[in-house]
Amino acid sequence: MESLKHFMWGYQPHFQTMAEARAKDFLAHFEFESNLHVQVCLVGVLEDERDDRLPICVEPQDSKYQDRLGDIPAIARRLRRCDEDRLRHSHPSAAERYERRKHLEYLQQAIREAVATLSGDDCSVFSSLPTKVGGYLVSCVLRLDRSAYEKFPRLEKHVVARTPVAASFLDAVIDEYLRDCSAELSKPDPGMNFGGFRDIEELYRGGGARICDTAAVAVGHIQGVCFRAFDRISSLKHERGSASGRIILSERGHPNVDPIVVLRDPIPVGNTRQARKLLETSGGGRSLLCDGVRIYGVGKTTGSYDPSREDLFEVEFLDHHAWELRHGGATLMRSIDGIPCQPKPPYRERKFRSDARRIFPEIEDESLDRLCRLVGAAARQRHGALLVVAPEAEREAERLAGQATRVEPFQVEEDVIDALTAIDGAVLISTSGVCHAIGVVLDGLASQLGDPARGSRYNSAIRYTGSVDGPRMAVVTSEDGTVDVVPDLKPQIPRAALDEALVELRAVADEPQPDIRRFNNVVSWLHRHRFYINADHCDEIKLLRSIVESRLTDVRCRIVYGEIAPDPGMDDSYLT
Known part of the structure; x- marks a missing residue:
């Protein structure tokens, strides 16, 4: 029978395994660029005086932090002494609750600091508010690869008007996950029964509401209904038309906001039908103006906004039930069909370069740079596009002459990609970026790699690259903004x-x-x-x-x- 040296309660290994599996599940959707290297451990600080228990316990039992976190209580005491924002309550019960909450917050921060010190600079550490289990105050500690974590768009401020805020959508979702951990730890025998955590979509909705609250706090309101309101506005149609337009979130009188029309009776942002109707007045550089609670007019941005202020946000309505929250030109969050997500970059240049060198080993650096620029231009098209790269493009154009429009070979530039992809069919270019045909109808045999849920461009690219002799690459831009490179090679490993x-x-x-x-x-x-x-x-x-x-x-x-x-x-x- 397995014994636990660092014993807190009987089901601690089960809970740690369950918590780490849940973290890996919800963070997998953020790993489209780099691996976050998710790790979860439990850290418990003994609160009840017992001679048969260790003062600090860590799960898993073989963690590198075992017997190295003894300074947590001292760090918590230091944080208490240095806290200049403590409040005083005259009512005894209110004072008791406040002191208990502050004690747990100091301990939470002390655990995070102690683990971060041992983890080194290449690790970002997060911890849940400690919960009492088996005489221990137990915190769930999440560790991520710092370089991967810091790649996501984020704000610099973590506290606004003495209110803690989420600096990014990833931070917001992590906060929601850690709250779930604390809630699960508060149940009897945590870990005995699997489940209990919210499903991933609910976790993302909570994160979406939290990052929208960050924007509301930044413009002067402690709590808003922004996420629910914006999501409802995006789902409504006006005269059968999908939502399209922009809302500027800022305090009134912001130096970078110029009101054109000011409403005498501002509309609560929760009045989504009227707000959706007014959204039709935006466009052409104009936006609805919102202070986080009410829509008060129509206007536009002016001057050069300093992103370090972090007090001007934009909500862009993309299509039916699709919208984004932006700051300083960066997209903090996108919501599709009521489910928030971290927008994926439409085109991953680093992966394209790696795949292109493996498919076309003889390609020169200059040609690869040119291809990357052309593929990037194709990825930015609003309409669908299909770009095919073949070393023997001239010979391939001759083979497909009966189902293509051949052209005199010319060097393709980024500014003509839009015109070349405006007609149905593929644009056929060589590895050096020379175009030999447009409007190409690709051939190929049916493939098990096809996807009936995808469109004809994607499936024709799958059939073509899987059937023809010789190396080929196809870049497919769908009208919904999805960009696929075919074939999508797995990364190499040692x-x-x-x-x-x-x-x-x-x-x-x-x-x-x-x-x-x-x-x-x-x-x-x-x-x-x-x-x-x-x-x-x-x-x-x-x-x-x-x-x-x-x-x-x-x-x-x-x-x-x-x-x-x-x-x-x-x-x-x-x-x-």
Whole structure:
């Protein structure tokens, strides 16, 4: 039977596993550029005096923070001494509640500081408000890769008018997740029953409301109804037309806002039908003006806004039930069909460069730079576009002459991409950016990689690149703003990393009593990288897993993994 040296309550390993799995689930939607390397641990500070308990406990038991967080109480006392904004309450019960809340907040910050110090500068740390479990004040601590975390658009201020605010949509969602952790820890025997956390969409809605509250606080209102109001406005139609226009969020009299029309009777932003009707007056540089609570006029921005002020926001209505919250030209959040999200960059240049070099090994740097500019221009098109890159573009144009409009070869520039993609069909260019045909109807055999939920451009690109001889790339811009590069190559990984994982699994299988956490770590890694595993290694992994799992008879809680099967698209080019 597994024993816990750092014991707080019986189900602490189960809760830690559940909390980390939930964090990885909701943060997976933010990992379109870089891996956040999500890790979750529990830190408990003993509150009840007991001789049979350690003063500080950490879960998981093999955490690098074990026995290294003893200075948390001292940090909390220092934070209390340095707090100059403490309030005094005359009523005893109010004073007691306030002091208890402040004590928990000091402890929360102390845990975050202590873990961050041990984690180093490459890690961002977040902690939940401690909750009492088994005599310990327990905080759920989330750690993320700092470089990946800081890539998301964010504000600089975390406190406005003495009110804590979320600096980004990611921060807002993390806050909601940590609140869920505190709520789950407050239940009897946390971790005994799986579930309880809100589903991911509800978590995102909470984050969306929180980042909109940040904007409301920044323009002078403690709490607003902005998210619900803007989402409702975007869902309404006016004379059968979808929502389109802009609302400026700022305090009245802002130096960078010039009112054109001022309403004598401002409209509450919650009066969504009237607000939707007035939205029709925006456009042509004009916007509705809102102070966070009421719409008070129509106007425009003027002068050069200083983004460091962080007190002027824009809400852009994109289409039916689609809108964005922006600041200083950066999109903080997008909401589609009532579900907030972090907007993905329409075109990932770094990945395109990597894929292009693997597909066209002979391409020169100058040609690749030109291709990147052309693809970027195609990705910005409002209408759909299909750009095909082929080394032998002239010969391909001849082959497809019966279903294309051939042109005299010319060097394509960014400013003509819009015209070339305005007609149906693909634009065929060489790897050096020379165009040989437009309006090309692509051929190809039906493919299992097709997607019936996607349009004809995407599926024709899948068929074409999968059927023709020789290397090809296709860039598909859909009218909904989605940009796909076909083929979408998996990233390369070091062969040594795969070998090391297999060596680790063999070592675990050799143990008479396997370490469950060590086993979970290596099998989880193999599952995340299952695309790269060949048939022989799949068979070996299956055998080693069966050996380990047969010896885990005393483990009360286990993660169940599916079988790993070889992927037909895998070859040695994916291993470095």
